[in-house]
Amino acid sequence: MRPEYCVTRNHIEVWQERVLPSGPERIRFGTVLRGSLLPILAWAGVACFVYFVYNPLMATVLGGLFALSFITGFVLRRRAKHSVCCSVCGAVGGVLDKSMAGF
Structure with a gap:
């Protein structure tokens, strides 16, 4: 994965998409x-x-439980060759996104 594309909306899902930039930009x-x-x-x-x-x-x-979910998401993203910043943002966004899946 190229570093300039790592922290983009394509890799980080947040619960309310309206706060994301309009295109694949760094967030x-x-x-x-x-x-x-x-x-x-x-x-x-x-x-x-x-x-x-x-x-x-x-x-x-x-x-x-929250910390375990965060650490798991972080490790999975690091193994997929994401940057540390992308891994942190993606892990937090992923835990919060998946925890609200039932609503």
């Missing part, structure tokens, strides 16, 4: 987060609910 980590506000709020809401209703240990388990 930043902030754009991925801005496009994923609803999934971020949903994860934070569930974590807060679990923390207060059950206990902090369950919220830690939920955070660990």
